[in-house]
Amino acid sequence: MRVSQALIPTVKETPGEAEIPSHKLMLRAALMRKVASGIYEYLPLGQRVILKVMKIIREEMEAAGAQEVLMPILTPAELWQETGRWQKYGKELMRVKDRHERDFALGPTHEEVITDLVRRELKSYKQLPLNLFQIATKFRDEVRPRFGVMRSREFLMKDGYSFDMDEAASDKTYWKMYEAYKRIFKRCGLLSSPVEADSGLIGGSFTHEFMVLADSGEAAIALCGSCGYAANMEKAVGKPSAHTAASAGGAFQKVSTPGKHTVADVGALLKLPAQQFIKTLIFIADGKPVAVLVRGDHDVNEVKVQNFLGAGEIGLASAEKVVEVTQAPVGFAGPVGLSGVRVIADEALQGGHQYVTGGLEKDVHLTNVELGRDFPEPQWGDFRNVVTGDGCPKCGKPLQTGRGIEVGQTFKLGTKYSKAMKCVYLGEDGKDHEAVMGCYGIGVTRTVGAAIEQHNDENGIVWPISLSPYQVHLLCLNPSEAEVAQAADQCYEDLKKAGFEVLYDDRPDATAGFKFKDADLLGLSLSVRIGARGLKEGLVEVKRRREKDVVKVPVAGILDKVKEMAAEEWKLCTP
RNA sequence: CGGGGCGUAGCGCAGCGGUAGCGCACUUGGUUUGGGACCAAGGGGUCGUGAGUUCAAAUCUCACCGCCCCGACCA
Numbered sequence: 001m002r003v004s005q006a007l008i009p010t011v012k013e014t015p016g017e018a019e020i021p022s023h024k025l026m027l028r029a030a031l032m033r034k035v036a037s038g039i040y041e042y043l044p045l046g047q048r049v050i051l052k053v054m055k056i057i058r059e060e061m062e063a064a065g066a067q068e069v070l071m072p073i074l075t076p077a078e079l080w081q082e083t084g085r086w087q088k089y090g091k092e093l094m095r096v097k098d099r100h101e102r103d104f105a106l107g108p109t110h111e112e113v114i115t116d117l118v119r120r121e122l123k124s125y126k127q128l129p130l131n132l133f134q135i136a137t138k139f140r141d142e143v144r145p146r147f148g149v150m151r152s153r154e155f156l157m158k159d160g161y162s163f164d165m166d167e168a169a170s171d172k173t174y175w176k177m178y179e180a181y182k183r184i185f186k187r188c189g190l191l192s193s194p195v196e197a198d199s200g201l202i203g204g205s206f207t208h209e210f211m212v213l214a215d216s217g218e219a220a221i222a223l224c225g226s227c228g229y230a231a232n233m234e235k236a237v238g239k240p241s242a243h244t245a246a247s248a249g250g251a252f253q254k255v256s257t258p259g260k261h262t263v264a265d266v267g268a269l270l271k272l273p274a275q276q277f278i279k280t281l282i283f284i285a286d287g288k289p290v291a292v293l294v295r296g297d298h299d300v301n302e303v304k305v306q307n308f309l310g311a312g313e314i315g316l317a318s319a320e321k322v323v324e325v326t327q328a329p330v331g332f333a334g335p336v337g338l339s340g341v342r343v344i345a346d347e348a349l350q351g352g353h354q355y356v357t358g359g360l361e362k363d364v365h366l367t368n369v370e371l372g373r374d375f376p377e378p379q380w381g382d383f384r385n386v387v388t389g390d391g392c393p394k395c396g397k398p399l400q401t402g403r404g405i406e407v408g409q410t411f412k413l414g415t416k417y418s419k420a421m422k423c424v425y426l427g428e429d430g431k432d433h434e435a436v437m438g439c440y441g442i443g444v445t446r447t448v449g450a451a452i453e454q455h456n457d458e459n460g461i462v463w464p465i466s467l468s469p470y471q472v473h474l475l476c477l478n479p480s481e482a483e484v485a486q487a488a489d490q491c492y493e494d495l496k497k498a499g500f501e502v503l504y505d506d507r508p509d510a511t512a513g514f515k516f517k518d519a520d521l522l523g524l525s526l527s528v529r530i531g532a533r534g535l536k537e538g539l540v541e542v543k544r545r546r547e548k549d550v551v552k553v554p555v556a557g558i559l560d561k562v563k564e565m566a567a568e569e570w571k572l573c574t575p
Numbered sequence: 576c577g578g579g580g581c582g583u584a585g586c587g588c589a590g591c592g593g594u595a596g597c598g599c600a601c602u603u604g605g606u607u608u609g610g611g612a613c614c615a616a617g618g619g620g621u622c623g624u625g626a627g628u629u630c631a632a633a634u635c636u637c638a639c640c641g642c643c644c645c646g647a648c649c650a
């Protein structure tokens with residue numbers, strides 16, 4: 001493609017609406033434009049990247065035995081009502097009415113539609129297993145779309161669904177998909193990590209989220225560098241660091257701590273480490289107050305508390321509510337003498353001594369507090385976020401915490417949908433059985449964003465070659481000089497003939513500097529720069545976007561050098 | 576849905592009661608041509624929308640709409 005004939009409107013200044021690198025760069029590098037909040041159009045370069053991601057997904061899905069279908073975006077309400085999700089899905093489900101006032105939803109996911117399809121076709125166990133997927137536009141009316149493609153209202157998703165005879169067969173399919181997913185993300189040049197996730201209200205089954213590590217990620221995760229353990233914060237467990245006091249001291253004592261109501265403040269005053277504190281947080285779960293105790297250096301994980309209590313709604317209590325429950329201003333809550341409230345405590349507190357707690361009185365804390373001695377044994381559980389340095393639950397080595405972008409999720413559905421929608425097959429035993437299902441999603445557009453999030457520098461995108469909209473960026477630096485133009489034209493033809501996808505910057509009026517800046521911004525994996533200066537000595541420059549330095553080669557050697565560098569690039573995205 | 580911020584040329588912004596501005600981009604001509612060139616001449620705006628206050632509103636008031644950020648939410 002010649003740049004002079006292409007629609008690649010790069011922009012020099014960062015649009016004000018963008019916050020994170022991928023969003024800024026997708027706009028600046030002319031991959032997409034915004035149409036409305038959370039709704040984008042993809043320009044030619046963006047579309048090429050999307051097509052490459054889709055191609056990788058298709059290849060891996062088919063290799064894993066899945067077949068592609070295409071389901072409607074506009075789906076009748078009846079299907080959603082069958083499973084109860086017409087109600088349960090809430091406002092995120094985009095609803096529309098047709099001219100006859102009949103209800104429809106723009107599909108956010110397609111369990112109902114696929115189950116409906118399969119139940120009509122599935123008769124015998126001989127037809128199983130079935131594994132179907134599609135790549136299509138999905139709609140979710142997000143409360144707050146943000147970060148460009150990371151959380152949008154309309155997006156491309158690959159969604160796959162498997163149907164198996166029984167649990168064991170479903171497991172087998174699940175792990176096949178799991179392996180395919182690892183290959184897909186690797187081929188997209190992504191450093192990703194499957195993490196165990198909280199399966200939420202569905203329960204029973206298990207699920208993995210495929211996370212791309214990135215600071216701008218919305219999800220917090222814990223990872224073990226030694227054994228590969230990885231889990232979502234809601235699920236992660238870790239062995240806490242050691243307690244600072246090994247044995248009980250004397251009776252507890254009141255100390256005056258005027259105006260000091262954080263662990264840090266009181267710790268500084270008493271010269272005691274955070275580990276020796278008990279933080280007491282008051283939550284309201286389904287309208288009732290609950291006191292949650294964690295060690296001073298730890299934070300409460302609300303989801304864990306919610307799961308433990310089986311609560312529908314949960315949140316930190318308001319300041320007024322805290323005063324009501326603890327008889328003291330916020331900052332002085334403690335378990336000693338606390339009554340009328342359910343108390344639950346994080347297991348990391350076990351085995352510690354000489355704790356400092358709030359005194360249930362303004363400007364008072366207690367020291368030398370002992371579990372079980374000074375207040376009754378609470379209900380124990382895991383209620384805290386793992387922190388960096390905790391021991392890995394699998395191998396004991398230190399865990400790390402970080403942030404990730406969820407680019408895919410695999411989910412064992414069991415018979416939730418096949419039961420609700422009567423998706424059954426006739427077994428060898430002559431009886432009806434519900435198909436055992438799995439579902440497998442990949443955010444295609446989000447994967448593009450995640451790739452940029454992971455591969456960029458201060459000058460622009462640094463595409464892995466598997467996603468690079470074109471593999472080679474050919475720059476003609478002095479198009480007004482006939483010799484240079486001719487050499488570049490020739491090179492363009494040669495590279496194309498050799499099978500490379502080439503973006504040829506032949507613009508007659510752009511300066512060399514301008515073309516360099518554009519090339520860095522677009523971030524194509526490889527570039528060839530042909531200019532008068534080098535050509536005088538018979539040399540042109542070949543460069544990998546990820547490397548700082550150019551390699552000078554004679555004109556006749558361009559093709560070999562490009563092939564060599566391309567091979568290096570491909571190695572980086574080969575499973 | 577709560578809190579905050581912003582809507583002025585394609586983009587980034589200034590102006591904050593009295594003639595609509597700057598930089599970049601765009602058009603034409605010329606000079607340039609290895610890291611977002613220079614000179615000259617141009618084109619482009621119902622100042623988000625609607626009401627109100629005023630002799631006079633981009634500017635003050637109110638309402639609405641849109642966009643962004645924080646939070647709540649997220650099979």
